[in-house]
Amino acid sequence: MFSTVAVNGEVKRWEDLRLHDFAQGFFFGAGFFTTFRIEDGSPLFLSRHLRRLAASLAAHTDTVRAPSPQLLEPASVRDTLRHCLAADPLLGPRFHGIGKLSASDGHLLLTLRPHAPDAERLQHEGRAILAVEHGAYRHAETSPNHKGLSYFRQFSRMQQLPVLANELAHACELPTANLFVLLDGALVTPPLDAPCLPGVIRAVLLDSGSIDGVPIVEQSLPLARLAEARACVFTNAAVLATGVPSLLGHALPESLSLAARLREHILAMASRED
Amino acid sequence: MFSTVAVNGEVKRWEDLRLHDFAQGFFFGAGFFTTFRIEDGSPLFLSRHLRRLAASLAAHTDTVRAPSPQLLEPASVRDTLRHCLAADPLLGPRFHGIGKLSASDGHLLLTLRPHAPDAERLQHEGRAILAVEHGAYRHAETSPNHKGLSYFRQFSRMQQLPVLANELAHACELPTANLFVLLDGALVTPPLDAPCLPGVIRAVLLDSGSIDGVPIVEQSLPLARLAEARACVFTNAAVLATGVPSLLGHALPESLSLAARLREHILAMASRED
Numbered sequence: 001m002f003s004t005v006a007v008n009g010e011v012k013r014w015e016d017l018r019l020h021d022f023a024q025g026f027f028f029g030a031g032f033f034t035t036f037r038i039e040d041g042s043p044l045f046l047s048r049h050l051r052r053l054a055a056s057l058a059a060h061t062d063t064v065r066a067p068s069p070q071l072l073e074p075a076s077v078r079d080t081l082r083h084c085l086a087a088d089p090l091l092g093p094r095f096h097g098i099g100k101l102s103a104s105d106g107h108l109l110l111t112l113r114p115h116a117p118d119a120e121r122l123q124h125e126g127r128a129i130l131a132v133e134h135g136a137y138r139h140a141e142t143s144p145n146h147k148g149l150s151y152f153r154q155f156s157r158m159q160q161l162p163v164l165a166n167e168l169a170h171a172c173e174l175p176t177a178n179l180f181v182l183l184d185g186a187l188v189t190p191p192l193d194a195p196c197l198p199g200v201i202r203a204v205l206l207d208s209g210s211i212d213g214v215p216i217v218e219q220s221l222p223l224a225r226l227a228e229a230r231a232c233v234f235t236n237a238a239v240l241a242t243g244v245p246s247l248l249g250h251a252l253p254e255s256l257s258l259a260a261r262l263r264e265h266i267l268a269m270a271s272r273e274d
Numbered sequence: 275m276f277s278t279v280a281v282n283g284e285v286k287r288w289e290d291l292r293l294h295d296f297a298q299g300f301f302f303g304a305g306f307f308t309t310f311r312i313e314d315g316s317p318l319f320l321s322r323h324l325r326r327l328a329a330s331l332a333a334h335t336d337t338v339r340a341p342s343p344q345l346l347e348p349a350s351v352r353d354t355l356r357h358c359l360a361a362d363p364l365l366g367p368r369f370h371g372i373g374k375l376s377a378s379d380g381h382l383l384l385t386l387r388p389h390a391p392d393a394e395r396l397q398h399e400g401r402a403i404l405a406v407e408h409g410a411y412r413h414a415e416t417s418p419n420h421k422g423l424s425y426f427r428q429f430s431r432m433q434q435l436p437v438l439a440n441e442l443a444h445a446c447e448l449p450t451a452n453l454f455v456l457l458d459g460a461l462v463t464p465p466l467d468a469p470c471l472p473g474v475i476r477a478v479l480l481d482s483g484s485i486d487g488v489p490i491v492e493q494s495l496p497l498a499r500l501a502e503a504r505a506c507v508f509t510n511a512a513v514l515a516t517g518v519p520s521l522l523g524h525a526l527p528e529s530l531s532l533a534a535r536l537r538e539h540i541l542a543m544a545s546r547e548d
Contacts, residue, residue, distance in 0.1 A: 019291040019300075026296055027376065028429040029303040063430045102301065138409050138441065143427060150424035153417060155302040156337045167412065167441055 004088035006080045006110040008071055011087050014111070024105050029150030030064045031104025032056040036200070036237050038112075041085055041093045044270045047074045048200045049101070049237070056146040057103060067108035074274060077101065080110055098238050104149060119239055123263070126243030126256050129163060129174070129232070132223060136164035137172050137195055144172070144195040163223070163248070170194055171221040177234035177242070178202040180216075182258065183225060187211065191218045201235040204269050211265050231255040233262060240266045278362035280354045280384040282345055285361050288385070298379050303424030304338045305378025306330040310474070310511050312386075315359055315367045318544045321348045322474045323375070323511070330420040331377060341382035348548060351375065354384055372512050378423060393513055397537070400517030400530050403437060403448070403506070406497060410438035411446050411469055418446070418469040437497070437522070444468055445495040451508035451516070452476040454490075456532065457499060461490045468494070475509035478543050485539050505529040507536060514540045 005014045007021070025031035034049040043049075050072050057066040070076055081099065085091045091112060098116075102109040136153075137144055157164075157175040164172045173179055173196035180189045180202075189206070190196050205216050226232075231254040232244035243259035245252060279288045281295070299305035308323040317323075324346050331340040344350055355373065359365045365386060372390075376383045410427075411418055431438075431449040438446045447453055447470035454463045454476075463480070464470050479490050500506075505528040506518035517533035519526060 015292065015294050017293040018289065019293045019296055020289050022293055022300055026293075026300045026423065027307070027425070029424045029426040030429055033301070060430065062433070063426070135412050135415070138412065141409070148426055149300065150303045150426035151301070152303040152337070152422055152424035155304055156334065159336070 001111055001113045002088060002090060004084050004091060004112065006084050007107055008067060009076060009080045009108075011080075011083050017109070021107055022102075022105050022109070024065065025102070025149050029148060029152075031102060031149040032060075032064065033100060033102040033147055033149060033151075034200075034237075035098060035100045037240065038081070038095055038097050038099050039270075041082075041095050043078070043081060043099055045200050045204060045237070045273055046077060047274050048203060050074055050077060052147070052198060052200065053101060053103060056148070059146070064104060065106040067103050067106055071108045072103075077110070084110065084112065102149065116238065122239050122242045123260070124256075126245045126259060127161065127234075128246040129161060129234075129244050129248060130246075131160060131162040132171075132248065133157070133162040133164050134169070135167045136162075137166045139166045139168050139170070139195070140193045141195055144197060145192055147197060163226075165223055166194060169223050171223055171226065172196045173199075174234050177236040179221070180205070180233050180235065180262075181221065181226065181229035181247075182214070182231040182254070183221075183229050185214065186219075187214055187216045188219045188221060189216075190221045194220070199235060200237050201240055201266060204266055205235065205262070208265065208269060211262065226250075231258045233259045235262070275385055275387045276362060276364060278358050278365060278386065280358050281381055282341060283350060283354045283382075285354075285357050291383070295381055296376075296379050296383070298339065299376070299423050303422060303426075305376060305423040306334075306338065307374060307376040307421055307423060307425075308474075308511075309372060309374045311514065312355070312369055312371055312373050313544075315356075315369050317352070317355060317373055319474050319478060319511070319547060320351060321548050322477060324348055324351065326421070326472060326474065327375060327377060330422070333420070338378060339380040341377050341380055345382045346377075351384070358384065358386065376423065390512065396513050396516050397534070398530075400519045400533060401435065401508075402520040403435060403508075403518050403522060404520075405434060405436040406445075406522065407431070407436040407438050408443070409441050410436075411440045413440045413442050413444070413469070414467045415469055418471060419466060421471060437500075439497055440468060443497050445497055445500065446470045447473075448508050451510040453495070454479070454507050454509065454536075455495065455500065455503040455521075456488070456505040456528070457495075457503050459488065460493075461485065461488055462493045462495060463490075464495045465492045473509060474511050475514055475540060478540055479509065479536070482539065482543060485536065500524075505532045507533045509536070
C-alpha cells in the first residue's frame with residue numbers, strides 16, 4: 001500500500017492516521033469498503049462503486065456512522081484521487097493500480113496499492129478452483145450483499161478460493177469474486193439472494209445483456225450442474241475477469257479465452273461510463 | 275472508553291495509537307478480542323479469557339499475526355493493567371469496570387471502559403427476549419466459536435437481542451451472550467457446535483457442574499422447547515448473568531432470582547481462580 005492516502009478528501013500520510021478515528025470499524029467491523037481498478041489515473045466504474053457503498057451505508061444507519069454524502073459523490077472522489085496522485089511521485093497522474101474506499105466512523109478513507117504481483121499471471125494462466133465450501137451461506141441471508149469491514153470470512157478463504165455454496169447446494173460466489181459459468185448456451189451467474197456480493201463487474205456484465213450473442217443471465221446454479229459447464233470465469237474489480245481452466249476437477253480450456261474476451265468487453269463498457 | 279490504554283504492555287494514550295499498527299484488523303477484521311470484568315482492580319477469570327484468545331489466534335496463524343505469546347500470559351496482562359490503573363487518576367488501583375484485549379497485526383491492545391449505564395438496571399430488572407433470528411447460524415460452523423474483530427453480525431443485533439438459531443431450529447446463543455434455560459430440572463445451555471461462543475462465564479458454570487442441586491449441562495435446545503422453560507438467563511463477562519423475565523412472550527418470573535443466584539455463584543468461583 002502507498003503511504004499517500006486521503007481521509008474525507010484531505011491528503012494524508014498513512015502513518016499519521018489515528019486508530020481513534022476508525023474505532024468502530026476496528027473494534028466491531030462496523031463499516032463498508034469497495035475496491036476499484038485505476039487505469040491511467042482514472043478509476044473504472046467509480047459511480048457504480050460509490051452507489052453500492054452508499055447503499056450499504058444507507059441500509060445500516062443504526063450501526064455504522066456514514067461519511068457525509070458529498071464525500072461519496074464521484075466528482076469528489078475523483079478530485080481526491082487526483083490530489084493523491086499529484087502529491088506522490090510514486091503514484092503520479094497516470095497511475096495504474098487499485099484504489100480502495102473504506103467508510104466507518106463518519107470517515108471515508110482512500111488508500112492505493114499497486115496491482116497484486118500475480119495479477120498479470122492470473123490473466124494468462126487463470127486460476128483453478130479445487131474446492132467447495134458447503135453451506136457457507138444461507139439462502140437469502142443479506143450480509144454477503146454488503147462488502148463490510150467484517151471481512152474475515154472472505155479474507156481467510158482467499159488463498160484456498162473455494163466455491164462458497166448455500167444450504168440448498170447452490171453455488172453463490174468465491175471469496176472476493178463473483179462466479180460465471182457457460183451453461184446451456186448462456187453465461188450464468190448466481191442471483192443476489194444465493195446470496196452473493198452485488199459485484200460491480202458482475203452488474204456491468206448483466207447490464208450488457210450478452211456477449212458475442214451469448215446471453216448473460218442471473219440464475220440459480222446447483223453445484224451438481226457445474227460439471228456440465230463449458231467454461232468458467234470469476235470477476236472482481238481488480239482483475240476484471242479471470243479464467244478457470246479447471247473447475248472441481250473438470251478441465252475447461254475455453255475459460256481463458258472467454259476471460260480475455262470478457263475483459264475486453266468490460267473495458268469497452270468502462271470507456272462509456274464514469 | 276478511557277484514554278489510558280496499553281499496546282504490547284506499554285501504557286499509551288488512545289489518541290496516539292496509529293491505524294497503521296492495526297491495519298489488518300481494520301481492513302479485514304483479521305483479529306480477535308475478549309472482554310472481561312474488573313472488580314476492585316482485579317480482572318475476573320483472566321486466565322480463561324487469555325486461553326480462549328490464544329486458542330483463537332492459534333487456530334488462525336495463516337491469517338492473523340498474533341502478538342508474542344509472553345504478552346498473553348496472565349501475569350503480563352495483570353502487570354499492564356496495574357500500570358494503566360496507576361497512570362490514570364480516572365481509573366486508580368481499585369477500578370471497577372470492563373477491560374478489553376484486542377489482538378491483531380502482532381499487537382495486543384488493552385482498553386478500559388466503565389460499566390455500561392444499564393448494567394445495574396439489567397441486574398434488577400433483567401431483559402426480555404422478544405425475537406428469534408431463524409437460520410442465523412449453520413450447525414457446526416466454527417466462526418461463532420471465536421470472538422473476532424469481524425463482529426458486525428453480533429454488533430448490529432445487540433439492540434434487538436434475538437435468540438440466534440441454526441437451520442435445525444435449535445437455539446444457539448444471543449448476540450454477545452450465552453443462553454441458559456431451566457428445563458426438565460436442569461440448567462441447559464446449547465453445545466459449542468450449535469454453534470455458540472465458548473463464553474468464559476458459560477464455561478465457569480459448566481465446570482461448576484451444578485447450582486443448588488440443579489445440574490448445569492450442555493444440550494441441544496430446540497426452539498420448540500423454549501416454551502417449556504421455567505426460567506431463562508443469559509451470561510457474559512460484563513454483567514455475568516442477566517435474568518430474562520419474558521422469553522418470546524412467556525412470563526418467567528423466576529429468571530431474576532436465578533440470575534442473582536448465578537451471579538453470586540460466579541463471583542464465588544472467581545474468588546478461587548486467577
